[in-house]
Amino acid sequence: MPQRQYITTAIDYPNAAPHMGHVLEKVLADVVTRWKRLSRDAKKFPKAEDAVRFQIGTDEHGVKIQRTAEKEGVTPKELVDRNVPLFQDLYGRLQISYDAFVRTTDKKKHWPTVQALWEKLNAAGKLEKRSYTGLYCSGCERFMTKKDLEDGKCAIHKAAPEEVTEENYFFTLSKDAAWLKTLLTEGMKKGGYQIVPDFRANETLSLIEQGLEDVSFSRPKSSLAWGIPVPGDEDHVMYVWCDALTNYISGLDYFGAGGISEVARHERTGDVSRLGVEWWDDAEVTHVIGKDISRFHALIWPAMLKAAGVRTPDRLLIHGFLTSEGEKMSKSLGNVVVPQDVIEKYGVDPLRFYLSHEVPVGRDGDFSWERFEELYDSALRNKLGNLLNRVLILIQKEGGEIINIEKFKYGSDDMYWNPGKEWADNSTSYWKVYSEAFSEFKLNSALEIAVNLMVIGNGRIDDLKPWSLSGPDKIKMLSAFAELLRHISLMLLPFIPETAQRISRQLNVPYVEKMLEKDFVITDEMKQWGSQKKWKKVGEPEILFPKVE
RNA sequence: CGCGGGGUGGAGCAGCCUGGUAGCUCGCGAGGCUCAUAACCUCGAGGUCGCAGGUUCAAAUCCUGCCCCCGCAACCA
Numbered sequence: 001m002p003q004r005q006y007i008t009t010a011i012d013y014p015n016a017a018p019h020m021g022h023v024l025e026k027v028l029a030d031v032v033t034r035w036k037r038l039s040r041d042a043k044k045f046p047k048a049e050d051a052v053r054f055q056i057g058t059d060e061h062g063v064k065i066q067r068t069a070e071k072e073g074v075t076p077k078e079l080v081d082r083n084v085p086l087f088q089d090l091y092g093r094l095q096i097s098y099d100a101f102v103r104t105t106d107k108k109k110h111w112p113t114v115q116a117l118w119e120k121l122n123a124a125g126k127l128e129k130r131s132y133t134g135l136y137c138s139g140c141e142r143f144m145t146k147k148d149l150e151d152g153k154c155a156i157h158k159a160a161p162e163e164v165t166e167e168n169y170f171f172t173l174s175k176d177a178a179w180l181k182t183l184l185t186e187g188m189k190k191g192g193y194q195i196v197p198d199f200r201a202n203e204t205l206s207l208i209e210q211g212l213e214d215v216s217f218s219r220p221k222s223s224l225a226w227g228i229p230v231p232g233d234e235d236h237v238m239y240v241w242c243d244a245l246t247n248y249i250s251g252l253d254y255f256g257a258g259g260i261s262e263v264a265r266h267e268r269t270g271d272v273s274r275l276g277v278e279w280w281d282d283a284e285v286t287h288v289i290g291k292d293i294s295r296f297h298a299l300i301w302p303a304m305l306k307a308a309g310v311r312t313p314d315r316l317l318i319h320g321f322l323t324s325e326g327e328k329m330s331k332s333l334g335n336v337v338v339p340q341d342v343i344e345k346y347g348v349d350p351l352r353f354y355l356s357h358e359v360p361v362g363r364d365g366d367f368s369w370e371r372f373e374e375l376y377d378s379a380l381r382n383k384l385g386n387l388l389n390r391v392l393i394l395i396q397k398e399g400g401e402i403i404n405i406e407k408f409k410y411g412s413d414d415m416y417w418n419p420g421k422e423w424a425d426n427s428t429s430y431w432k433v434y435s436e437a438f439s440e441f442k443l444n445s446a447l448e449i450a451v452n453l454m455v456i457g458n459g460r461i462d463d464l465k466p467w468s469l470s471g472p473d474k475i476k477m478l479s480a481f482a483e484l485l486r487h488i489s490l491m492l493l494p495f496i497p498e499t500a501q502r503i504s505r506q507l508n509v510p511y512v513e514k515m516l517e518k519d520f521v522i523t524d525e526m527k528q529w530g531s532q533k534k535w536k537k538v539g540e541p542e543i544l545f546p547k548v549e
Numbered sequence: 550c551g552c553g554g555g556g557u558g559g560a561g562c563a564g565c566c567u568g569g570u571a572g573c574u575c576g577c578g579a580g581g582c583u584c585a586u587a588a589c590c591u592c593g594a595g596g597u598c599g600c601a602g603g604u605u606c607a608a609a610u611c612c613u614g615c616c617c618c619c620g621c622a623a624c625c626a
Contacts, residue, residue, distance in 0.1 A: 010626065021626040062624095203553050203621085210552075213623080240624060290626040321626070358561085363554085364620080371561080374575060382588060390585035397584080451574090462582070462590040543586060 004051055004283035005036045008248050010293060011057040011102065014083035015068045018090050020367055021290070023339045024322050026056060026096045027355045028443065029288040032317075033097060034494035035438050035446075042521040049099065049518065053279050055251045056091065057102030058084050059244045066226040076226045080105060090339060094348055095497055097518070102251040104228075104243055113250035114243055115231045120308035121171065121242075122231075132168040132216060169218040169236065176303040177212045181205065183302060183312065193302055194315045196441050197361065200291070204298045215300055217242050245301045248287065249310070252276045285313035294318050317441055320364035337367050346548060349496035350376050353447075356495050361441045376548065380499075383454040384488070385544035387461075388503055391481045392541035394466055394474075400537050402479040403472075404530060431527045434491060443495075450491035457484050482507055482538060483530060490522055499544065508539040 009029045012022050033054040045051035060080040069079040084103060091098065104110050121127050184205055186192025195201035218236045219227075227237040249255075254276035279285075289297050294316065302312040324337050342351045354372055357379070359365030395402060430449060437446035466477045489503040497516055504512040510532055514520050525531045 012626075019626080023626095025626060199554070206552055207622095210622095215623080291620080292625065295621090295623070319626085321620085366561085371575090378575065381586065386585055386588050388585095390589080392585095394584050448574090458589055459591095461584075465582085465584085467584040541585090545586080547586065 004045075004053070004278060005033075006053050006055070006279040006283040006285045007033050007036070008055045008251075008285075008287050010287075010289045011059040011104065011244060011247050012087055013062075013064070014058045014060060014080050014087060015065050017083070018087050018339065020322050020324070020337045020339055022087070023090070023094065023351070024355050024359060024365070025288060025290060025319060026091055027094065027352050028317075028319055028359075028361060029054065029056075030094075030096045030098075031352075031356055031443055031494045032286070032288070032438075032441065034497065037097075037518060038494060038520065038522045039435065039438075040521060042523070047519055053100065053283075054098045055100040055102060055248070056096070056098045057100075057247050057251065058087060058104065059240070059247070060084070060103055060105045061227040061238075061243055062240055063224055063226070066224070077105065093343060094339075094352065100251050102247045104247060106250075109253045110247065110250040111228055113253060113255055114228050114238065114246045116255040117246050117249075117304070117308055118238065118242055119231055121304060124307040124309075126172050126304075126307040127169045127217060128172060128214070129167060129169050131165050132170075133163055133165045166220050166223065167236070168216045168220075168239075169230065169233075170214040171217045171241070171300065171304070173215050173300060173303055174212050176299075176306070177208050179306065180212075180299055180303060181208050184208075184298065193298070193312050195294075195298060196315060196317045197363075200294055200298075200316075200318045204295065207295060207299070212299065215241060241296060241300055242304070245296065245304065248285075248301075248313075249276065249280060252279050254280060254310070281311060284315070286315040286317055287313055288317045288319070291318050291320055317361065319361055320359065322359065323364060323366045324368070342372070346372070346376060347545075349499045350380060350545070353380060353496050353499075356443050356447050357451075359444070361443055373548070376545065379451055379454075381545045381547065383451065383458065384503075387454050387457050388485055388506060388544055389541050390461065391457075391478060391485060392506060392538055395478045395482065395538050396541065398475055398478070400539075401475065402482055402536065402538060403475055404479075404533055404535070428527070430487070446491070447495055450488050450495075453484060453488050453491070457481060457488075483532075486532065486535075487527075490526060493522070502542075502544060506539050506541055506544075508535070508537060510534045 007029060009025050012018065033052060036052045037048040040048065040051040058080070060076075065076050065079060069076040072079065074082075080103075088101065102110060118127075183192045184195065184201055195204060217239055218230050219239050221229075221235050221237050224237045224239070227239070228243050230236040230238055252275040253273045256273040256276070287297055287301075297316050305312050339351065350372075354367075354375055355365070357375060358367075358371065430453070434446050434449045437443070437449070461481065464477060466474055466481075469477065485503060486507055486509050489500045489507070489509075492503070493500040493515060501512060501515045504515060511520075511526070
């Protein structure tokens with residue numbers, strides 16, 4: 001992974017408080033990001049911030065915000081200013097390690113970038129002003145889609161919508177079908193725009209086969225006031241796509257339109273900012289999004305960039321949705337799970353663990369309290385916490401000293417005295433499988449490897465009964481178990497960073513205090529069995545995860 | 550014939566591409582152990598792999614048809 005990595009999530013719509021779906025996406029992206037930082041080439045990138053940039057944000061315009069604000073008797077700006085911190089606070093608590101947060105109401109960088117992009121699209125002849133006719137419900141004050149209608153009537157107002165014609169700027173996506181097909185087909189091999197998981201790529205390709213329609217990119221100001229004005233046409237405001245998608249480059253002030261000092265224009269590219277060159281032109285770009293907006297990211301976004309003469313992203317990582325107790329989360333069903341409730345009851349890491357463990361990237365997952373408790377008890381409390389506890393207590397009973405397991409000689413009965421031998425022989429392959437799982441974005445598989453090591457550890461302790469030994473033999477054997485836990489802790493680091501550090505602190509490994517620093521790297525040495533020569537003593541055992549009633 | 554995903558012991562999944570004793574996690578039952586957070590370990594019960602055909606010495610795995618569930622179908626993470 002020699003290249004810089006730029007990772008983004010979709011920007012959230014803050015018309016209400018954040019829910020579990022928002023959290024899922026951020027956690028997945030954060031785990032990926034943390035792994036990229038932890039596994040970077042430290043010689044090339046001593047500082048993590050030079051190797052990885054992780055951006056999230058909020059999409060604050062649109063009719064829905066406008067209407068929610070009216071309902072609550074505040075201005076749209078007041079509404080978003082009140083709600084956006086809810087997202088930021090929650091993500092802060094969840095240890096989402098983002099480097100940048102873009103708000104689409106930001107007029108310093110976002111607006112100018114969006115307007116610059118619009119102008120480029122316009123100059124390229126990709127925007128056409130046309131009249132658009134649709135079914136408009138005056139009660140809802142918006143155009144209806146087929147889904148909104150019941151027997152041809154608005155489901156809320158029980159009235160037939162009227163045909164209304166208005167002027168829109170259209171983005172001529174229909175003309176990009178052939179080019180997009182090539183881009184995505186190449187992406188399935190390499191060099192194009194890769195969609196993960198690949199069945200989503202097939203899905204998108206078949207969408208192209210069905211034919212692409214032009215996309216409405218603007219609304220008359222009369223029907224949408226809360227948005228970015230169309231340059232050169234005061235009567236029109238941009239519709240979501242040009243505004244929201246552009247956040248991925250506006251956070252870099254890509255066109256240097258913000259004119260602020262940190263983005264001194266780059267001599268090579270003329271009008272591209274320094275950040276734009278570093279994190280877009282010369283980086284590997286990964287967008288993490290939900291399946292609902294895949295087509296916009298897979299089709300419209302690259303087509304926009306191409307028209308503007310900007311390179312296309314490298315990868316689209318699409319996650320599924322989270323159901324609740326087996327059903328779609330919805331207010332009417334009353335099964336909406338509030339992230340804060342989970343955090344309060346169990347803590348941040350159990351939630352991060354659950355989401356990483358239960359929701360394979362790409363597929364839908366389910367949140368159920370029952371399953372949550374099950375996983376909390378079985379994996380975190382019983383397997384992990386108990387393994388740590390029993391090993392540490394046994395060592396403490398012998399005075400807390402451990403020996404460097406690399407020092408003992410392997411003899412004929414070595415498997416008995418040094419249970420670590422079999423892991424030592426395999427530690428490289430464990431780490432290899434783990435890394436490979438990450439490179440394929442199979443996060444749950446990577447996590448599973450750590451869990452498997454816990455199971456192996458517990459099994460071996462029972463086989464070997466270290467408590468029945470005494471003296472140096474006992475210490476030898478226990479030292480190997482401590483070493484196993486050190487590896488487990490490192491593997492857990494991208495997923496549940498705080499817990500990983502707590503484990504290492506109880507183990508008292510030398511690098512423990514640096515583990516949560518952004519610049520920390522899991523070195524090849526750390527992955528090696530018995531590599532921590534300075535590690536001589538373990539710390540005091542503590543309960544890692546208490547029983548929750 | 551709109552598109553896509555899926556149907557494997559009680560639950561959730563892997564296996565299917567590259568046919569050859571049906572595997573994992575959780576739950577359940579019985580035993581064991583006692584270092585540990587009533588934890589941990591072992592063994593066991595439980596499946597005609599959606600249905601029906603076909604190919605083959607052999608199919609969960611390949612082919613054909615059908616049934617059922619779930620998403621998406623243009624602006625809901």
